[in-house]
Amino acid sequence: MIKKPAIVVTLALFAAALSFAASPLEKYWASKGKSYPASNLTGKPKAWAPGQYVLLGVSSNGKPQSVSRSLLVGKEGSAWIIENWSIDKDGKETVGQTCIDGYDKAMSAGDASGIEIVWMKTMDKDGKVTKIEGQQLSMFKSISKSSYESLVTTTTGLIAGGAVAVPAGSFAGTGYAKSTVKTMGFSVESEVWFNEAVPINGMVKSSSNKGKSVSELLDFGFDGKPKMQ
Secondary structure, three states, X not given: OOHHHHHHXXXXXXXXXXXXXXXXXXXXXXXXXXXXXXXXXXXXXXXOOOOOXXXXXXXXXXXXXXXXXXXXXXXXXXXXXXXXXXXXXXXXXXXXXXXXXXXXXXXXXXXXXXXXXXXXXXXXXXXXXXEEOHHHHHHHHHHHHHHHHOOOOXXXXXXXXXXXXXXXXXXXXXXXXXXXXXXXXXXXXXEEEEOOOOOOOOEEEEEEOOOOEEEEEEEEEOOOOOOOO
């Protein structure tokens, strides 16, 4: 009679350990052990080039929720092709590509309103690729455009954000800004840290809902390969 509670507790701890180890996301949070110098606070990201990618992890209340990679595949005329891959906490993966035009002009003007989505591609679990364009694309534009407009970083007026450590590495100094975004009738306040060593949009970390939701840089590089051919 005395030993049963101990057995129950031991089994519960063993099950919890297995659950933690089995998470498909934990491996992405492994520290890369790299160091980067301080940002100069201009807020201007690196010029885009094919192969640049960032791997971001989103956690809620300290628990990993998803991992996503944004990769610059290349250009189609004046438009950039961006591939987005993601995996959620249940191990479900999605991959798609979007062709956006007007980014280079938007960056020089500091105005994202001119960005246009030219086409979108999705790939199912069997590897079949579906291209969405023309009239079919109109229903997706309003949903997707805001996320691509956010790639045009308007981070003038950054203040010193201090050193920030994320799985991708330790950044000796960052640029810091607060922003308020209205989504679905709600206002979401975010804190964002930038460093110019990071490609695409320079983001190292963002925090919202008083730190309950965190997006942090897990890795980045300049030689990424697309998953969709």
